[in-house]
Amino acid sequence: MAVSALVGEKLACRRGFRLLFEHLDVTARAGRALLVVGPNGAGKSSLLRILSGLLGATSGTVRLDGDGADTAAGEYIHYLGHDDAVKGALSVAANLAFWRTVLGPTGMAVEEALEEVGLGGLGRLRAQVLSAGQKRRLAIARLLVSERPVWVLDEPTTALDVKAQARFAAFGRAHLQAGGILIAATHAPLDLGEVDELRLGGVG
Numbered sequence: 561m562a563v564s565a566l567v568g569e570k571l572a573c574r575r576g577f578r579l580l581f582e583h584l585d586v587t588a589r590a591g592r593a594l595l596v597v598g599p600n601g602a603g604k605s606s607l608l609r610i611l612s613g614l615l616g617a618t619s620g621t622v623r624l625d626g627d628g629a630d631t632a633a634g635e636y637i638h639y640l641g642h643d644d645a646v647k648g649a650l651s652v653a654a655n656l657a658f659w660r661t662v663l664g665p666t667g668m669a670v671e672e673a674l675e676e677v678g679l680g681g682l683g684r685l686r687a688q689v690l691s692a693g694q695k696r697r698l699a700i701a702r703l704l705v706s707e708r709p710v711w712v713l714d715e716p717t718t719a720l721d722v723k724a725q726a727r728f729a730a731f732g733r734a735h736l737q738a739g740g741i742l743i744a745a746t747h748a749p750l751d752l753g754e755v756d757e758l759r760l761g762g763v764g
């Protein structure tokens with residue numbers, strides 16, 4: 561399916577006793593990043609999880625626009641959460657090979673992706689010894705080993721050094737230039753060119 565937009569309509573999210581947002585319309589279009597910004601606790605992660613189909617909205621709907629097969633939206637989406645989803649007991653390469661199998665081996669080979677994120681030569685290391693930034697790099701490598709049209713990323717550059725941030729930005733721009741959709745919650749600039757911005761939680 562060629563996906564042209566990820567659309568949320570009239571979304572509301574209640575967590576515990578708090579109504580985080582309501583009447584929220586969201587559109588992320590192919591080729592242009594949508595950044596979700598706002599203070600801690602505003603509901604950015606909750607919104608990303610709703611858009612990814614990982615959390616039910618209190619009300620409202622989410623859909624993918626595009627033509628072609630009517631397949632579960634989740635198969636079109638890469639979701640990168642706060643947690644890196646790295647299994648410490650496995651090697652770095654085995655972690656990535658696992659995700660490549662689960663998500664679909666449609667992108668780069670494991671070794672190539674590790675090179676791309678700056679983890680070349682570390683594939684045989686147990687993942688538990690990676691630094692925080694290296695774990696984040698490994699999580700980002702998931703985006704490269706499996707091609708999916710929609711990237712939903714929660715603070716993707718957390719713990720990354722300047723060089724790794726620039727690398728991530730290059731991956732993001734390439735994804736957008738290829739007609740992909742990219743939504744990211746962030747507290748930091750991401751260098752993704754011209755972006756749309758959605759602010760949650762007032763002026764912050």
Ligand SMILES: Nc1ncnc2c1ncn2[C@@H]1O[C@H](COP(=O)(O)OP(=O)(O)OP(=O)(O)O)[C@@H](O)[C@H]1O
Pocket residue numbers: 575576577578580598599600601602603604605606607745
């Ligand atoms: N399972 C839950 N039950 C009750 N409240 C929750 C639950 N999950 C999240 N919350 C609350 O929802 C609010 C929004 O959380 P969320 O993680 O979406 O915010 P955020 O904007 O991503 O914040 P941050 O910038 O700190 O990452 C917070 O007040 C949080 O405590």
